[in-house]
Amino acid sequence: MKIAILGGTGPQGQGLALRFSRAGIDVALGSREAGRAEDIATGLNQKLEGAKGHIEGFDNLSAVEASDEMVILAVPYSAHESTLNSIRDILTDKVLIDIVVPLKDGDPKAVDMPKEGSATEAAQALLGDHIPVVGALHNVSATTLNSLNKAINCDVLVCGNDLPAKNKVIELITQLGVQAYNVGPAVNARCVEAITPMLIRLNISKKVPFSHAGIKIWAPDS
């Protein structure tokens, strides 16, 4: 299995590449500049000696083409629309996993949602219904992903309008050793994406006994 991670040279993308590679999944790491992706891929592979999965660097379009089905969009929100526009014609038969959070410019403690309501909904509207968009992995911090000596240890909320696509994404994410939950249609991305700035707020406050918080679904009988 080979997945693409676009914007894969950012901290979130690198952390995901490391985690998936260690789980035995090949990664086509995409960047605007192929050379930068190649350099970073080399470094990541060195960190993971003995991993069953291999990380290879590409420009974003070539990364999509190198993947067999799953394409993770991990660019900053400012590049969300332009990246989607650049790859929409080559996404046929793929699933777009959108992990982008529309953080407010200059204030990571707030969202500034697009007119569609959320990044996931904006992506689905831009790509059209024939390309399933699944929102996921918004609430896992890059630091957590990159701390390979620790389990991720928080849950992943997965939303989107296409149930088979969501189930495939849940199966993929579960390979990272985390619980992934189907929390409903794409409209729920308005909530899921907005959890991230609340976590960022907690992390930068002095009121919590931890940093890099995520969330967990929890119950008295769990």
Next chain:
Amino acid sequence: MKIAILGGTGPQGQGLALRFSRAGIDVALGSREAGRAEDIATGLNQKLEGAKGHIEGFDNLSAVEASDEMVILAVPYSAHESTLNSIRDILTDKVLIDIVVPLKDGDPKAVDMPKEGSATEAAQALLGDHIPVVGALHNVSATTLNSLNKAINCDVLVCGNDLPAKNKVIELITQLGVQAYNVGPAVNARCVEAITPMLIRLNISKKVPFSHAGIKIWAPDS
């Protein structure tokens, strides 16, 4: 200390009354019908023999008047606006704790937010800035609250525009033995309230090993 719980005869209100009473806090239990509130208060006190707090039944307006500062609004969303209108003139110097979730009519797996964005924001707009509104306790199930043999065991996200009021509410809720977190201004209620239907969705699905889920802020180092 005596708090009011409006709509206190519903399952959420009863569970909160039991929990606060057991924590040594007196409760003015409000209902549209004083007689019904009185009957239910009697039953709740019997369940809690030896509790330091006492529960007394009132009509909603009298419950507000009997409270010293904190007024919890626990009515169904359909009664949210009318209840607020009926008490707005007697809320001076009180804090309104809004726990109402605008669940979609006929579908508890979705929200149907008011034009203000969330119930908390609608309440704040209706009451005016001189009455602080704090959103809290949306994500704790009534079953959990009423299961007195179990700890609540999930976290409470608290939001609102008035920091001193939020801190008072956090102090109050902490007495139930839960972690309560300030997650930002009232606008974040759009997210916090919308978590509830996602939890309801998980609870009614067959895909999770539990019922009555809540959420927890969680981190690798927690």
